Amino acid sequence: MKTFEEDKELRQLLKSVKPESPGPGFSARVMNRIFAEQPALEQVKQSPVLGKGFWIILALFAVLFAAVALVSGGGSASEQTPALLQQVNTDAVLTGYRAFFEKIANLPAGIAGIFMGASLLVLLEKFLYSGKHAIS
């Protein structure tokens, strides 16, 4: 009994049969569709996957993260102010800064978590939305 690999006769027989072919002008129709979609494809290729909005949100997130790290690191905010800022008259700024972070520090950890989670989701959505354009 022959195995399917050894069946040269069947291969020969099938090769003698012409496969089904699409209607005339098939190739032209495909190319027309490709040319019709090309401007949109070019636009997608040219627009960066990560748009301006993504970088703005990322920058804001980084600033927020740095600020939280400064405040929660222990000690007062003025102790952690970089030396460069100490040379500047920052009283007014520091007062506002302290008031803002004191309020934030009094918030329960759960709420802070919700804020962080929401920011991450917005960031993720933005990222996925940009990626979708590139795939489809």
Next chain:
Amino acid sequence: MENKDDNYYIGKVLEGQTNYFSYIVERYQNIVFSIALKVLRNREDAEEMAQESFVKAYKSLHTFQGKAKFSTWLYRITYNTCISETRKKKQHFASTDEVQISDEAEEMNLDGIPEENREKVVKAALEKLPEDEYTLIVLYYFEDQSVEEISKVTGLTESNTKVKLHRARKKLYTILNEMLKEDLYTIL
């Protein structure tokens, strides 16, 4: 038509010369259409999905890494596009699984098929195979794809591909045998 290998045309298309994609379409349109027709069983839908497969291939050509043959990659796109379409339309075709495979069929002499209607008989027999078995037979015997390549197209494991190929071949022989017997009775 220039007779260069696929990589030449792919390179040209990726350089921005979209026109060169038409060589690829010309080269593969029959097999792509045959697979689509077998899965969708309707010339109009098959042509639509064959077009869709080529457009998809064009759009993702930059992701083709050349590790596998281009044809394997293209047939995979075609097969998946057509299968998704049948699922989307919730089409279900009655398969010909009821064909009882007989051992004697395998011993038949293929030269016994009269030459004048050989093409017609073989086409009719292929028509009776379910779409997955048809795809396996066409890719293996007609397109000379290896078991490994076919498993990439269909998503089956290599061992499963071998088992299915073996079964599909037997089924094809059984169908051919039945058809020849019927022809003989008609003549007598």
